[in-house]
Structure formats: C-alpha cells, structure tokens
Amino acid sequence: MLRRSMSRPPTDRALAAAFVLSGAAALGNEIVWTRLLSAALGHEMLGVLGVLGGFFGGMALGAAVLHGRMRRSPDPLGAFARLEIVVALFAVLAPLVLPPLADLLPVWLGPDAADRANPVAVFVHTAVAGAVLVPATFAMGATFPALVEARRRLVRDDDGRGVAFLYAANTLGAVVGVLATIHLLLPALGMWGGGLACAALGLAAAGIARNVARRTNVPATPSDDVPFDLNTAADPDPHVADETWVLYVVAFGTGALGVGLEVVLVDVLGQVFDGTIYTFAAVLAVYLAGTWAGSRAYAPLAARARNGRPATVLAALLVLLGLAVPLAAHAATFVPSVFEVWARTDANTWQRSAVEAACAAIVFALPTFLMGLSFAHLVGLVPHRGVGRIYAANTLGSAVAPFVFGLWAIDRFGYADALYAVAYGYGAVFLFFTYFRRFGIGAKIGGIALLFAATVVGPRSLVLVAPDPDWKELERRETAMGLVLVSEFAGQDAPRDPPLRRLQVGKRYRMGGALAFGERRMGHLPLLLHPAPAEVLYLGVGTGATMGAVTTYEGVSATGVELVPAVLEMLPYFAATNGGLAEDPDVRLVAADARRFVAGERRRFDVIVADLFHPERDGAGSLYAREHFEHVRDRLAEGGVFVQWLPLHQFAFEDLRIVTRTFLDVFGEAHGFLGIYNVETPALALAAGGIDLAPERIAARLASHPVYRELLMADVRDVLAARLLGPDALRTLAEGAPANTDRNQRITLLAPRRPRTIPRGPENVARLLALSEPPKPAEIHGDDAEAWAAEADRFARALRLYLRGELVRTAEPDADVPRAAVDAYLSAYEIAPEFRPARGMLLQASLRDPATADRVLPLMIERAPDDVELVRFYASLLARRGDTDAVRDLLGGAGAGQ
Numbered sequence: 001m002l003r004r005s006m007s008r009p010p011t012d013r014a015l016a017a018a019f020v021l022s023g024a025a026a027l028g029n030e031i032v033w034t035r036l037l038s039a040a041l042g043h044e045m046l047g048v049l050g051v052l053g054g055f056f057g058g059m060a061l062g063a064a065v066l067h068g069r070m071r072r073s074p075d076p077l078g079a080f081a082r083l084e085i086v087v088a089l090f091a092v093l094a095p096l097v098l099p100p101l102a103d104l105l106p107v108w109l110g111p112d113a114a115d116r117a118n119p120v121a122v123f124v125h126t127a128v129a130g131a132v133l134v135p136a137t138f139a140m141g142a143t144f145p146a147l148v149e150a151r152r153r154l155v156r157d158d159d160g161r162g163v164a165f166l167y168a169a170n171t172l173g174a175v176v177g178v179l180a181t182i183h184l185l186l187p188a189l190g191m192w193g194g195g196l197a198c199a200a201l202g203l204a205a206a207g208i209a210r211n212v213a214r215r216t217n218v219p220a221t222p223s224d225d226v227p228f229d230l231n232t233a234a235d236p237d238p239h240v241a242d243e244t245w246v247l248y249v250v251a252f253g254t255g256a257l258g259v260g261l262e263v264v265l266v267d268v269l270g271q272v273f274d275g276t277i278y279t280f281a282a283v284l285a286v287y288l289a290g291t292w293a294g295s296r297a298y299a300p301l302a303a304r305a306r307n308g309r310p311a312t313v314l315a316a317l318l319v320l321l322g323l324a325v326p327l328a329a330h331a332a333t334f335v336p337s338v339f340e341v342w343a344r345t346d347a348n349t350w351q352r353s354a355v356e357a358a359c360a361a362i363v364f365a366l367p368t369f370l371m372g373l374s375f376a377h378l379v380g381l382v383p384h385r386g387v388g389r390i391y392a393a394n395t396l397g398s399a400v401a402p403f404v405f406g407l408w409a410i411d412r413f414g415y416a417d418a419l420y421a422v423a424y425g426y427g428a429v430f431l432f433f434t435y436f437r438r439f440g441i442g443a444k445i446g447g448i449a450l451l452f453a454a455t456v457v458g459p460r461s462l463v464l465v466a467p468d469p470d471w472k473e474l475e476r477r478e479t480a481m482g483l484v485l486v487s488e489f490a491g492q493d494a495p496r497d498p499p500l501r502r503l504q505v506g507k508r509y510r511m512g513g514a515l516a517f518g519e520r521r522m523g524h525l526p527l528l529l530h531p532a533p534a535e536v537l538y539l540g541v542g543t544g545a546t547m548g549a550v551t552t553y554e555g556v557s558a559t560g561v562e563l564v565p566a567v568l569e570m571l572p573y574f575a576a577t578n579g580g581l582a583e584d585p586d587v588r589l590v591a592a593d594a595r596r597f598v599a600g601e602r603r604r605f606d607v608i609v610a611d612l613f614h615p616e617r618d619g620a621g622s623l624y625a626r627e628h629f630e631h632v633r634d635r636l637a638e639g640g641v642f643v644q645w646l647p648l649h650q651f652a653f654e655d656l657r658i659v660t661r662t663f664l665d666v667f668g669e670a671h672g673f674l675g676i677y678n679v680e681t682p683a684l685a686l687a688a689g690g691i692d693l694a695p696e697r698i699a700a701r702l703a704s705h706p707v708y709r710e711l712l713m714a715d716v717r718d719v720l721a722a723r724l725l726g727p728d729a730l731r732t733l734a735e736g737a738p739a740n741t742d743r744n745q746r747i748t749l750l751a752p753r754r755p756r757t758i759p760r761g762p763e764n765v766a767r768l769l770a771l772s773e774p775p776k777p778a779e780i781h782g783d784d785a786e787a788w789a790a791e792a793d794r795f796a797r798a799l800r801l802y803l804r805g806e807l808v809r810t811a812e813p814d815a816d817v818p819r820a821a822v823d824a825y826l827s828a829y830e831i832a833p834e835f836r837p838a839r840g841m842l843l844q845a846s847l848r849d850p851a852t853a854d855r856v857l858p859l860m861i862e863r864a865p866d867d868v869e870l871v872r873f874y875a876s877l878l879a880r881r882g883d884t885d886a887v888r889d890l891l892g893g894a895g896a897g898q
Contacts, residue, residue, distance in 0.1 A: 011154050011216060012162060016169035018208040019147055022084060023173025025201035026140055027288075028181035029091050030055060032195050033133060036098035039627065039742050040105040041125055042593030043563060043619040049402040054129025056399035058137025060392045066142035067388025074220035076150040077213040081206035083139040083146060088199035088206070090136035095192040099742045101132065102627055106600030111592065126403075141395065144170065145388035147209070152223035152383060154216055161302045163383055164376035168296035171372070175288045177201075182281040183350075187753070190744040230381065234308040237438040241310075241381050246436045248393040250314070251378050253429035254321070255397030257422050258371045260405040261325065262287055263480075264419045265363055267410060268332050271464040271483050271506050272339050273356050276752035277618045278349055282357040286364050294372020302380055310381060311437045315430060315447070317374040322426035322451040324367040326458035329419055331363045336464045336507075338362065349753040406480045414478040415462035420455045427451045465507050474501070474573060477566040482506050484566040486573045498576030503543045505564060509614070516545035516577040518676035521711050522683060523549030525675055526609045526643035527556075528701055528719060531692045533606040535637070537561070539594040539623070540611030544571050544578030546645075547609075550587070551579030552705050557586045559605075561598075565591035595622050595631075604637040612647040612683060615655055621748030624659045626741045629666040639690035642667070645675065648682040648768075649761035652754035654737070656764060658746055660686065661734035672725030672768070677799065677837050679765045679806045684724070693720065694781040695788045712836050720775055720788070721795035721835075729771040762807050769800055798835040801828035805841065817845035817852070826856055833864040843873060853877050861890075 034051045041047035073079045105128060130137075144167070151162055177198075185194040232238040240247070266283055273279045298305070305313045342355040375394060379387050409418040427448050434444050465483060467473060470491035477484040482505050489500035503511045511519075523546035527533050533556055538547040541562035550558040560581070562568050568589050571582040581587050590597065594610070610632070613620040622628060624644075632642050644663065646656065663670060667688035675683040699716040702708045713719060725733065740746045774796035777785040805824030812818050822845050828838035842860060846853035857874040864870060871890065878886045 011212060012151070012165065014208060014212045015147055015151055016165060018080070018205045018212070019143075019166055019169040020173035020176070021201045021205035021208070022143055022147075023170040024177035024180065025084075025087065025091070025173075025198045025205065026170075027174040027177035028185065028194065028198035028201065029087065029094075029136065029140075031178065031181050032091070032186070032191055032198065033094055033098065033136075035745065036094060036191060036742065037101070037129060037132065038619070039099070039102035039595060039622055039625075040599075041109075041129060042106075042596035043622070047125060047593060047596065049406050050125025051129045052402050053126040053399045054131075054133055055137055056395050057126065057130045058134045059141035060396035060399060061134070062138035062141030062392075063145060063388045063395060064141075064392035065138075067145055067386050067392065070142055070145040070149050070388060071222050071386045073146070073149070075213065075218065076146045076153070077209045077218055080143055080146040080150065081209045081213075083143050084202045084206035084209070086139040087136045088202040091195045091199035091202065094136075095195045095743055098132070099627070102599060102742060103631075106596045107602075109596075109600060111590070111597045111600040111602075126399075141392065142388065144391050145386055148383065148387045149223060150209075150212075150218060153219045156223075161299045163379050163387065164295050164299040164302055167376055167379065168292050168299065168372070171288055171292035171295060175285050175292060178281050178285045178288065182277055182749075183353075186745070187749045192743050229303075229306065230310060231307045232310060235311040235437065236440065237311065237436075240314075240437060243436065244382055244385055244389070246433065247378060247381055248390055250318075250429055250433050251375075251390045251393040252397040253425065253432070254318075254371070254374055254378070255394035256401040256404070257321070257397075257425045257429070258367075259398045259401035260409070260425070261328070261367055261419070261422045262364075263402055263405040264410060264415060264422065265328060265332065267480055267482070268415050268419070268462045268464065269335060269360060269363065272336050272359070274352065274508075274616065274752065275506070275618055276616050277748055278353045278752055279356050280618060282353045283360045283364075286357050286360040287368055290361075290364050290366075290368025291372040291375075294369040294374075295376040296372070297369070298373050298376035298380075302376075305377055306380060310377070311433075311439075314374070314377055314381075315434050315437070315439060315443070317370060317377060318426055318430040318433065319447045319450060321367065321370045321374060322423045322430065322447075323454050324370055325419060325423035325426070326454040328363050328367050329416065329458045329462060332462055332464065333459050335359045335362060336466070346755075346757045348755070410478065410480045416458070416460060419462065420458065423451055423455050465504070471502065475570065477569070479564065479566045481564040481566070484564060484570065486570050501573055503567065503570055503574065505567065511542045512545065512574060512577070516543065516574075517711065518678065518681070518683065519543070519545035520549065520577065520707075521713065522546045522611075522645055522675045522685070523609070524552075524708070524711065524713065525673060525685060525719070525722070526607050526641060526687070527553065528698055529643070529687060529691045529693075530607050530639075530641045531694070531697060533641075535559075535603070535605045535607075537598075537601075537605040537608045537635070538611065539598070539609065540613065541568060541571070541581075541589065542611065543574040544581040545574065546611055547587075548578035548581055551581065551584055552707055557588075559588045559590065561590050561592050561594045563591070563593055595625075595628050598628065598635055599631045601635055604635055604640070606637050606640050608632055608636060608640070608642045610642075610644045612645050612650075614647065614650050615659075615747050615751040616650070618748065621740065621745050621751065622742070624662060624740050624747050625745070626662050626665055626739055629663060633666055636689055641687060641689040641691055643673075644686045646684045646686065648684050648764040649680060649759070651760060651764060652751065653760075653764055653767055655747055655751050655754065656684075657734055657737035658740050658750075660730055661737040662740045663688070664730060664734050665739055669727045670730055671723055671727065672730055673722045674724045674799075675722070677802065677806075679762045679803060679810055680759070682761050682765055684764075684768070686730075692781060693723070693775060693779055695720070695784075696782050715795075715834060715836075717788075717791045717795040717832075718835070720780070720792035721799045723775050723792075724768060724772045724796075724799075726773045726775065726779065729773050732771055733768075759810075762810055765803055766807055769803060772796070772800060795832050795835055798828040798832035798838060801825070801831065802835065802838045802841070805838075809841075816848050817841070819852075821845075822852055822856060826859060829860060830863050833860075833867070839870075846874075846877065850877070850881065 037051050185197045339359050471487040472490040474486045485504040487502050536558045538560045541560040547560050550556050613623050663686050670688040673685040695716045708714050774793040777789040780788050801824050805821040808821040825838045825841045875887050
C-alpha cells in the first residue's frame with residue numbers, strides 16, 4: 001500500500017508520466033498563446049495582466065464547472081484524454097487564429113484602451129483574453145480533477161500522498177515546459193512549430209492515460225467509498241474537512257498571495273536582470289520548481305500532517321508563508337552583488353539564464369517551497385469531495401492577484417510595502433482560518449505578532465539600483481513597468497545651464513545625461529525628409545529630446561506614445577532639451593503600447609518616427625515585426641514618411657539584417673540615414689515612403705531656425721551625405737536574411753543569444769561603410785541634380801573617412817588620438833573642409849599634442865586659407881608655447897587683415 005511504502009505503484013508512475021507531459025504542454029501552450037495575444041492586447045501592464053487573468057480565469061472556470069462531471073464520469077481517464085485532445089487541437093490552431101486578432105482587437109478596443117484606472121478597460125482586456133482562450137483553458141482546468149479521480153478509484157487510498165505526488169508531477173512538467181519551449185522549441189520551430197510540439201506533448205499525455213485505462217479496470221462509479229483517513233482529534237475544531245467553503249477561501253487567498261508575491265518580486269529583480277524572454281523563463285522556472293519541491297516533499301509527510309492536527313498544520317503553514325515574505329525581501333537585497341559577481345560579460349545565453357535562475361532561487365526558494373507544501377496539504381483535505389473546486393478557487397485567486405498587485409499595490413505603495421502587503425495578506429488568511437477553526441486567542445495573536453515583527457525588521461526599500469556618486473536623485477517612481485529615476489549631475493564641475501540630467505529605467509537603460517545632441521538630430525532628420533509635415537507620430541518618448549523637434553515647427557501637431565506612464569510624468573525635468581513638450585498645446589502624449597496603438601489608431605500621419613528600441617528586451621521584438629510595419633504603413637498619409645531608428649550599438653549584425661529584410665518586405669524601397677556620426681553608440685534610420693531629397697527645400701528649412709546650426713545640420717550637403725545606404729545597398733544588406741514576424745519572433749528569441757563580447761557599434765559601422773553609397777542624381781529632386789549629387793558624393797567620401805578615423809580612435813580609447821585616425825580626419829578635411837566633424841577632431845587632436853598641431857594645422861590652413869578661425873586657433877597654440885616668431889610668420893603669411 002502507498003501509505004506503508006514510498007515506492008510508487010506502476011499505475012501511479014504511469015499517471016505521473018501523463019501529468020508531467022500535460023504540465024509541460026500546458027506551460028508551453030501558455031507561453032505561445034500569451035505571446036501571440038500580446039500583439040493584440042499590448043505590452044502595457046493592463047494588456048499583459050489581461051492575458052494572464054484570462055488564462056487563469058478560464059482554468060478556474062473549467063475546474064469549477066467540470067468538477068462534478070469528473071467525479072461522476074464512468075471513464076475519468078478517457079475524460080482526461082479528451083480534455084488533452086481539445087487543448088492539443090487549440091494548440092495547433094492558435095498560431096493561425098490568434099495573429100489575425102492583432103489586426104481586429106486593437107481596432108475594436110481603440111488606441112487609448114490601456115487606461116489602468118478604468119474598471120471597464122480592466123474587464124474588457126480580461127474578458128477578451130478569457131473568451132479567446134477559453135476553449136483550451138476551460139479544458140485544461142479540468143485535467144487535474146479528472147486524473148485525481150481516476151487515481152482514487154485505481155489505488156483506493158486517500159492519505160494525501162498520491163494527490164501531492166500527482167500535483168508535483170504536473171508542476172515538474174511545467175518547469176520542463178517553460179525551459180524547453182523558450183530555449184528550444186520556439187527558437188528552432190517558431191510559434192507554429194512550437195504549438196505543434198506542445199500539441200504532441202498533450203496527445204502523448206492522452207495516449208498514456210488511454211493506455212492505463214485499457215490495461216487496468218477503472219471502476220465506473222465515483223470513489224465515494226474510498227476511506228478518507230483524516231484524524232482531527234488534536235485540533236481545536238474537528239470539522240476542518242466538513243466546512244469545505246472555509247478551505248476554498250483559504251485556497252483563493254493563498255493563490256492570490258502566491259501570484260502577488262511573484263508579481264512584486266519579478267519587478268524587484270527586473271531592476272537587475274536583463275529583461276529578455278530568457279529572463280522570464282528563468283524566473284518562472286524557479287518559481288515552478290520551488291512549488292514542485294514543496295508538493296513533492298509533502299507526499300511522504302502527508303500521513304503525519306493529516307494525523308491529529310491537520311488544521312494546526314495549515315495554520316502553521318500560513319504563518320510560515322507570511323514569514324517567508326520579509327525573508328525574501330532580505331534575500332533580494334543581496335541579488336545585485338551576487339549578480340555582479342556571477343554574470344560575466346562574455347557569458348552566453350545559457351550561462352546568463354543560469355545566473356538569473358540562481359539569483360531568483362535565492363529569493364523564491366523558501367516561499368515557493370512553502371506554497372507547494374500548503375497547496376498539497378489543502379488539496380489533501382478534500383479529495384473525498386473532489387479537488388476541482390479547491391483547484392478552481394486557488395486558480396481564481398491567481399487570476400485576480402496580478403490586477404491587485406500589478407495595477408494597484410506597486411504603484412500605490414512601492415516595491416517594499418507592496419511585498420509586505422503580501423505578508424499581511426497571509427496574516428489575514430491565517431486569522432480567517434483560525435477564527436472558523438476555533439483556535440485560541442493566544443495562537444492568533446502569536447501568529448500575527450510574528451508576521452508584524454518580521455516585516456518591521458525587513459528592508460525599508462527594495463530599490464536595488466545603487467546611486468552614482470556624482471549624481472543627485474531628483475525623483476523616483478517604483479512602478480509595475482519598472483523603476484524610473486531622474487537624477488542630476490552633481491560632480492566637480494556640476495554648475496551648468498541647463499543642468500545635466502538623466503532618465504533611468506531600471507539599472508541598464510539610461511537616457512539623457514548630456515545636451516541630447518544625437519537624440520535631437522534624430523528628431524529633426526525625419527521632419528526634413530517630408531516637404532510639409534503637419535501631423536507627426538512619435539513611437540517612444542523617453543526624455544522627449546527626439547520628439548522635441550516638433551516644437552520648432554509652426555502649425556505641426558504631434559502625438560507621442562510611451563509604454564511606461566511614469567516616463568511621461570518626468571518630461572518636465574527635461575524641458576530644456578525637449579522644448580517643453582509636456583506643456584505644448586499641439587502635443588498629445590499617450591501612455592500605451594506602440595504596437596497596439598498604431599494598430600488601433602484610425603488617423604493618418606505625415607511622418608511617423610519610431611525611436612530606439614533595444615532588440616534584446618522582451619517585447620521590443622514585436623516592434624520590429626512585419627505585422628507592425630504593415631500597421632505603420634497603413635497609418636501613413638499620402639506621401640507620408642516612416643523612419644525607424646535602430647541602435648547599432650545594441651544590434652548584432654545578423655539581427656540588423658533581419659530587421660532590414662522585414663522592413664523592405666513591407667515598404668519595398670528604403671534609405672538608410674546615419675543619425676549620429678559616432679561609432680560607439682551610432683543610430684541608423686531606415687526611412688521609407690515619400691522621401692523628398694530636394695536640396696533647395698532642405699536648405700531653406702535648415703536656414704529657418706538656429707537649432708540646425710547648433711546640431712551641425714546647417715549644410716544641406718551634410719544631410720545628403722548622411723544618407724549612407726541607398727535602396728540597392730539595403731537590399732544587399734538584407735539578402736538571404738529571414739523575416740521577423742509574429743509567428744517567427746526571431747528578434748525576441750535570437751537577439752539575446754548573440755555574443756556580447758565584441759563592441760557592436762564599431763563592427764556594424766565598419767560593415768555598413770563597406771556597403772555605403774551616396775545619393776544618385778535620380779534620387780535628388782529639383783534643379784541641378786547632377787551638381788548636388790557630386791557635392792553629396794564629396795561629403796559622403798569625407799564622412800566615410802571620418803568614420804574610419806573614429807573606428808581607429810575608439811579601438812585605442814586610452815591613448816591620445818592615434819596618428820592613423822588623424823590621417824583619416826585630415827584626408828576627410830582635404831576632401832571637404834566644410835565637413836565640420838573632421839575639422840573638430842583635428843582641432844581636438846592638435847590641442848592634445850603639439851607635434852600633431854605642427855603637422856596638421858599648416859596643411860589645414862593651406863587647404864582652407866580663408867578660414868580665419870583656424871588661423872587664429874593655430875596662432876593661439878603657438879603663442880601659448882611662446883613662439884612669437886612663428887605667430888608673426890603665420891599671421892603675416894595669412895594676411896594682415898586676419
């Protein structure tokens with residue numbers, strides 16, 4: 001008998017194998033379906049939580065509604081097999097059915113459907129996700145009660161071990177499903193292939209169940225006659241298993257609090273971790289593994305836990321769960337230092353995922369282990385009534401928790417207090433349970449006192465981002481979308497006008513910190529490509545430095561879309577570089593997912609600018625997908641221009657090729673503009689649509705506002721030379737690369753796996769220079785196209801030489817400007833003295849090294865003898881050295897007037 005031996009009967013092992021496969025299929029399917037649905041509902045917190053709520057809600061509904069049918073079924077193993085077949089069929093169809101919803105649902109929901117304070121929006125997102133997934137989740141929720149009922153009839157014991165063993169098997173399968181789906185199935189097979197693989201796992205589970213049914217004689221009548229071995233003699237109240245509604249409430253509460261703990265701690269750890277799809281897999285796998293370990297450990301303890309004091313055991317577990325919360329908070333404070341030591345910069349994806357999993361285990365191990373113990377104990381108290389309802393109650397709590405903690409508690413209280421709210425929640429469940437089970441006042445006060453004391457000595461802050469010593473924090477927001485910080489430089493030479501400020505999201509993503517020279521150029525260039533922009537859409541706002549370009553245009557209306565609401569609230573701190581966007585009456589700012597906003601918007605825009613999206617970040621890959629580019633194309637007015645900025649320093653070259661191929665699939669022909677003449681953090685613009693390279697028009701625009709001189713954009717030839725790649729060069733770049741689509745999310749899955757040891761900016765610039773080509777006369781509009789093309793070619797050659805000099809210089813960052821770099825700058829200057837970047841680097845090198853000055857400056861003056869500032873610069877250097885004769889000769893040779 002099971003209760004006398006730890007060995008498992010053959011039937012138990014077979015059922016456990018079926019449930020391992022079922023759990024693997026379920027979690028694999030959850031990942032596939034939620035990723036497909038996120039394109040329709042958005043990556044805002046409301047969209048993400050709506051998908052989770054709908055998924056859990058469907059499972060709770062299935063477990064509750066089919067609870068009685070599974071108990072009464074004449075063939076529970078056959079019922080289990082049929083349920084798995086339903087799930088498998090949905091898994092096959094989901095990659096075909098769900099992507100079209102990315103076109104339909106945003107239109108129905110509207111572009112501004114992410115109002116988290118609107119209960120209707122919360123309900124709609126959850127209801128939509130639940131309705132879409134309900135054919136599968138409804139069936140999925142009933143598999144556990146079906147298999148438990150079959151086992152009770154076959155093994156005919158009820159001491160709790162078997163139920164815990166089955167639950168542990170299912171959770172173990174879930175761990176395998178998470179890791180296998182994200183690390184193996186989706187990268188190799190895509191969404192459709194991954195869905196087919198998960199369907200195969202579910203069908204294998206169904207096959208094992210049918211095979212067990214054929215080999216064994218499963219009684220056709222419910223297992224009501226199976227002895228229920230529960231001894232409550234030592235508890236204050238012997239009716240713990242009779243008033244099951246109390247246990248259902250406890251199951252609901254522990255389900256909600258367990259997921260609430262996960263929501264808060266995932267946000268806390270997100271300050272440190274990479275934030276890729278593999279980060280998600282590592283943390284979820286650890287959470288599930290801890291639950292598996294707890295439920296598996298309960299199996300041999302079940303008889304003792306149910307013998308004499310089952311209610312006392314449950315009360316103790318609730319207190320221990322509450323105590324584990326502040327312990328997890330303490331553990332989280334050690335994660336940054338541990339991660340810093342273990343996470344090598346040259347680590348591959350598996351190694352970084354292992355480090356993230358190890359750090360997550362430090363935080364999650366104890367609370368999730370206790371979750372597994374407590375749920376296994378709860379289920380073990382009601383098998384004679386069927387486990388469907390208690391499973392439904394627990395899952396329903398899991399559905400509610402993300403909204404309570406993700407939409408309210410974190411933003412309202414911050415990370416630490418939101419986490420302690422979980423501990424107090426366990427205290428409330430403990431009080432509720434001990435009240436109805438008639439525990440003494442001493443036990444109640446003692447349990448609550450322990451929880452309160454533990455939270456009092458817990459860390460007061462769970463902000464894990466260490467402040468930089470030279471920066472003063474101005475404002476901080478702890479949000480469910482990440483930690484948002486604004487800080488101001490307070491170092492040795494701090495006084496500045498305007499002050500030097502920085503926007504930081506989490507640990508790694510910083511914007512600003514300077515005069516936003518590059519970001520402002522990136523805002524103006526797209527506007528220069530359109531003859532008369534009136535309506536402009538910016539996808540991604542950040543500090544607003546890029547979008548701020550519209551404030552220099554009269555009569556231009558702009559809409560800015562930013563995923564993180566708190567980022568928009570920080571815009572006034574950067575008014576000096578964003579033109580006062582937050583107060584501009586012609587500017588509309590929307591907190592929304594850019595992908596869903598564009599798909600749901602009905603207006604058309606003259607210019608659409610997509611800002612820099614880090615390709616490794618989970619969610620960013622959908623903004624480089626073919627379907628998103630198609631939505632953008634549909635939102636362009638006639639003759640409209642779309643510019644997608646790409647952070648070359650964050651892109652592996654193969655991923656750059658994938659995005660370019662995808663872009664060209666939608667727009668057919670495009671141009672590549674270099675926005676910042678920088679090889680360390682360069683930005684490339686893929687531009688398509690009605691691009692107007694009309695030199696006279698662009699020159700008039702450049703002369704209309706002093707900002708262009710400030711941004712070194714006063715010369716139209718410089719703008720033409722920035723067109724680094726023409727249509728032919730981009731087609732060559734994209735040739736042979738696969739496309740990035742919703743069904744094959746290559747950027748999301750492949751970008752985090754690329755090696756990080758080689759600086760990507762210089763490598764990408766060097767490769768693009770090999771493909772570069774200046775604008776052809778046919779691409780230049782207006783009169784004198786041949787002459788303008790020749791001038792553009794001259795500036796383009798100067799730009800290429802300048803960038804080659806930058807490649808040499810950045811390869812030796814600790815040295816003075818290398819001679820080879822100086823030679824490249826000088827060659828660029830000799831071709832086009834008007835090209836300001838080369839001139840600036842030559843003057844900088846001359847300031848550093850007198851020998852360089854004596855070699856370079858005379859050649860520069862010879863090439864541009866009318867450059868008065870250059871002559872005076874050299875004369876000042878000579879005067880500092882006390883070489884008055886050389887100064888006299890220089891000024892005399894250059895002309896007395898100078």
